[in-house]
Amino acid sequence: MEGNNTQEALTKAAEPETNGSDEESLKRKILVENKKMWVVAGPAIFTRFSTFGINVISQAFVGHIGSTELAAYALVLTLLTRFANGLLLGAASGLETLCGQAYGARQYHMLGIHLQRSWIVLIIMSTSLVPLYIFAAPILRAVGQDEIIAEEAGRIALWFIPVMYSFVVSFSCQMYLQAQSKNMIITYLAVFSLSIHVLLSWFLTVKFHFGVTGAMVSTILAYWIPNIGQLIFVTSGGCPETWAGFSTSAFRDLWPVVKLSVSSGAMLCLELWYNAILILLTGNLENAMVEVDALAICLNINGWEMMISLGFLAAASVRVSNELGKGDSKAAKFSIVNIVLTSMTIGLVLLALFLVFRTRLAYIFTEDHDVAAEVARLSPLLAFSILMNSIQPVLSGVAIGAGWQSVVVYVNLGCYYFIGIPVGVLLGYVMKLHVEGVWIGMLIGTLIQTIMLMIITERTDWEKQVSVARQRLNRWLVDDQPNDRSAESA
Template sequence: MASNTGEALSNEAVAKNQGNEDESLKNKTWNETKKIWIVAGPAIFTRCSTFGVIAISQAFIGHIGATELAAFALVITVLLRFANGLLLGMASGFQTLCGQAYGAKQYHMLGIFLQRSWVVLVLASVLMLPVFVFATPIFKVLGQDESIADMAGTLSQWFIPVIYSYIASFSCQMFLQAQSKNRIISYLAAFSLCVHFLLSWLLTVKYKFRIAGATISTILAYWIPNIGQLAFIFSGRCKETWKGFSMLAFKDLWPAIKLSLSAGAMLCVELWYTSVLILLIGKMKNAEVEIGAISICLNISGWEMMISFGFLAAASVRISNELGSGDPKAAKFSIAVIVVTSFCMGIIFLTVALVLRDRVGYMYTKSPQVAAEVARLSPLLAFSMLMNSVQPVLSGVAIGAGWQSSVAYVNIGSYYLVGIPFGVILGYVIKLQVKGVWMGMLTGTLIQTIILITLTCKTDWDEQVSVAQKRVNRWFVEAEG
């Protein structure tokens, strides 16, 4: 079975390549751009809508008080990012398998991979619960202000249901994106965002439930899209890829866990990077203002990151599909188009960040001190946004090709052996404070990006096709019934 599948894919790829040779560069670029946006468009809209949930919550909480805003920033950028990074990273391992299996036309395997991801992500979520339950003493041990740590501990327990929402969210998104059926995710995310805005206003402004009202609305906003996605999958809209629940989901579970852990290591060390930034700033003088300002900058940068993550999704789907179908030339061409497109978006965001530097802080806070600090940090914010337009796309290429384990080592070296120590030296030793910490960490991001560009350019993509086909055949099981 495996040899027949590989031979069929090779013959199909040869025919496809012969047809592509006569196609003009302009037409190839246009056709590839359409394929990219089929995935990237809904993914960007979905991620912006999801990120908008946090932005809306932050805006309402920021007008409750400065301590509440700083505590919310700690919970979102440290605890939720910890959970998000680990679970999203672990789910990305299944995205590699789903994308390559779909490209190889082993459609029924996607449903099995979806169920395996649920098992693995539930286990991971249970293991991280103590971090949320004991958040207050953890933050105090890490040197955070006591009043901020106490409030953060209260908020963290409210956000426990959000951890479990990630399980359905990430796994269903990987499943649907691999087959380019992610428009439904966008519609559900937009609906949830509208509900969240209305409910946040009702609960925090009209009925004065303050923190409790804001967090209740946030929890509902995360769960509404999940219910819709599961209903879409179970209702027969994915007939080829969802064949119902199967005990095959528990077959080869240990290899699935190992794959998820290696994938989790790649993305979580990357997403935790900014969490370290917040923790380092929390030890500085005037921590309340500094954390509030940096959280606003990260929130603004986060909007652009949602677009970049949309391109990450497109890169992982396009690369995995083409490798699974046995077409290395199409994979390389897709990488070039996605990187150039995302970089152009980064230039636009850099310009906007510099032009609006004196105004943007007041969108999130009434404090003149916090708004002034946001304006002072805007040049670093602008450069961060430019860097973030390229780096996530390269991570998407790594996910599509299945390089998570190798890239995890690159991330650890760039971020934790270079970026953070350099940031500590600039911030605390040279006394550049927040700017120094951020500059050091941007250095780590720059090094990581250079390494990933070099790795991508020097890769033998013909060999990657063979690796992908072996991976697909390794995980293949016969469909039931």
């Protein structure tokens, strides 16, 4: 005790007194903020790596079955499931806004009601997408796909219907648990599920030769095992403050939730389909085989790195929504700066690594020297994409946390589809820069979008956003339940 008093006296006597105190306060503030950030970002990054890994493992085992099956699986995964994933993940991000702000405002019982509202909306949206999977074969034939591949894709697409419905539970529970910084359970379940998937895929496809059926059964289980675990955790006492059982209140005031979910879904879909269009544009260039293979390798690497960025997106959304719910605009701004700087630092490190190893990068994925040379040539663009990924998703997370999804829809639409794609077509086809031109054009769209989000974030009146958040929470507030009152006072 005496030692502590002496140290405090020395600290007070230090010159200059105010600066020393301010520095210590800033250090403590940064440490506390980083701890809160990584509690969300760490599990979110690992969980997204795991989910991405499920698709990679499935694709690898299907690839050993046959080239037709591999092409069909990739087609269903890239065109149909990416669309469904983007739409449902975006719609679920509306829950991220509501749960984060409600938790910050200590309206704990509302998180469970918002979760149930999200389930209703997402189930309806998923059911509306089922015909895409049922009629996958004729749809793919209509857009010019090979007859044999389209038929096989039609059979594989039916297996993806349970996968699509798994997104309903997966995305909504993740948003609900992240808002409370209780997402470590998701990490444990993801590790278990990924391990089971590897073993079960090997048994069913290699050992017992069940082919595509075995690979898809394992894939469905890999998606649903974590969901069952999350549901048990949520409903069996893992979230006593925020889950008070099923409530009919979830069926009230659904229309505002639908509007927020639709705008959120549109916002994310516009981003996820941007890279898909890059592949489609490149497929019509000269020497398309080499360029598409090289671009696919680059986008695969970019996809893995994007999992880190999506983790920071989740952290930004949770931190901003929590602080706005609490009514602390300064803390919200501080969390934005901290997350952007942390993510950008990681992006700069990765940029340097990819530039240094650019000539060796492709040989991890291919033995074709022409493809490897093309990847080395595209590596600077890949490195710049990685740097952009370290900033842009964080700003999208800020938008989700603040509830700006409808504004960002227009920003994405203008920057990506009215600027990025036309410039890419101009540079790639008219100026004959081929895949580099297409990619540069689309990076210009991403850069402009990032700059616009930075301007919006910088010029935002965060005190006003606190008021907006409070109005939103009060508008959707339902009567507190008996056990929630004791939870709030705890």
